[in-house]
Amino acid sequence: DTAVSQTPKYLVTQMGNDKSIKCEQNLGHDTMYWYKQDSKKFLKIMFSYNNKELIINETVPNRFSPKSPDKAHLNLHINSLELGDSAVYFCASSQALAPYEQYFGPGTRLTVT
Amino acid sequence: QKEVEQNSGPLSVPEGAIASLNCTYSDRGSQSFFWYRQYSGKSPELIMSIYSNGDKEDGRFTAQLNKASQYVSLLIRDSQPSDSATYLCAVNQAGTALIFGKGTTLSVSS
Numbered sequence: 001d002t003a004v005s006q007t008p009k010y011l012v013t014q015m016g017n018d019k020s021i022k023c024e025q026n027l028g029h030d031t032m033y034w035y036k037q038d039s040k041k042f043l044k045i046m047f048s049y050n051n052k053e054l055i056i057n058e059t060v061p062n063r064f065s066p067k068s069p070d071k072a073h074l075n076l077h078i079n080s081l082e083l084g085d086s087a088v089y090f091c092a093s094s095q096a097l098a099p100y101e102q103y104f105g106p107g108t109r110l111t112v113t
Numbered sequence: 114q115k116e117v118e119q120n121s122g123p124l125s126v127p128e129g130a131i132a133s134l135n136c137t138y139s140d141r142g143s144q145s146f147f148w149y150r151q152y153s154g155k156s157p158e159l160i161m162s163i164y165s166n167g168d169k170e171d172g173r174f175t176a177q178l179n180k181a182s183q184y185v186s187l188l189i190r191d192s193q194p195s196d197s198a199t200y201l202c203a204v205n206q207a208g209t210a211l212i213f214g215k216g217t218t219l220s221v222s223s
Contacts, residue, residue, distance in 0.1 A: 033210075043157065043201065045210035056210050090156055098205045099145030099164060104156040 003027050004105035006091050012111045013081055020077045021108045023091030031055075032074040033092040033102065034066060043090070049074055050097055081112045115140040117204050119214035128223045132189040136202030136214055139183070146178055146185045149201040151216065157201055161187060192221045 004025045013019055025032060033056075034046040048056035049068040063079045074091060088107045094100040116139040126132045134148075145164055149157035161176040163169045163185065169176045175188040185204075189196055199216040 040215070041151075041199065042215050043213040045212075048210060055208075058210065097208045098211070099207055101147065101159055101162050102211060103159060104149075107156050 004091055004093055004103055006089075006105040006108050008108060009106065010109050010111075012113065014113055015081055015083060017081050018077070018079045019081060019110070020075055021089055021091075021110075023074045023076070023105055025072055025091075025093040025103075025105075027093055027095075027103065029093040029103075030071055030096050031094045031100070032068065032071075033094075034074065034076050035090040035092060035104075037088045037090060037107070039087070046089075047074075047076075048097075055097065078110075081110075083112050086110055086112045115143075115204075115212050117202055117212050117214035119200075119202050119217045121215060122218040123220050124217055125220045125222065126192050128192060128194060128221055130192050130221075132192045132196065132219055132221070134187040134189075134200050134202075134217050134219065136185045136187075136204075137183055138185070138202075138204045138212075140204070140206065140212075141180075141183060142206050143180075143183075143204045144207055145205050146176070147203040147211070148174075148176060148185075148187045149203060149213075150196075151199045151201055153198075189219075192219075194221050194223045197221045 047066045091105040092102045094102045148161040163176040202214040203211045
């Protein structure tokens, strides 16, 4: 069974489009995260939700909007995509907020042309 | 700004040797320390967590933490070619985001 899953795995789209990435975890965890890994492989937190409540919102353009319909799901919607949004987006989950261990999904490679 | 520093490498070791990966962090209030392994094109995989000063061993892996020196390391004994990957150090305080280093690339030659 996949613990943290994401769809789609690859996403190729044009500038200006709107797209969504979905994440689901079956670990029974309370906390979920979105991370962005850029072309230099630097992994950075974007958002964190705990029990469907937004806890961490790093300096991210407001074109990015996370939504957590329930504890097991965390989606990321991106409006007006830009070239600089091209990256790999990882979803992760943990039992609760830090210091608990985080487990990552397989990632979504977004390419904006 | 909270930072986690790692030598980007590549760190090259022969098969069977000990690989030593190092990490320093700037936030003295950090409480949790993690090592992730990331193969090219794959997601980060948690391999070790450590919360208190000293050593923690798990199979061929040993994590070492020295909070006074703000230093955490990962030793990989009997390195195998399958250990070739990027190793990410991550640090956080209670309730805050994980801060990742930029990773050290390890290459184990057979």
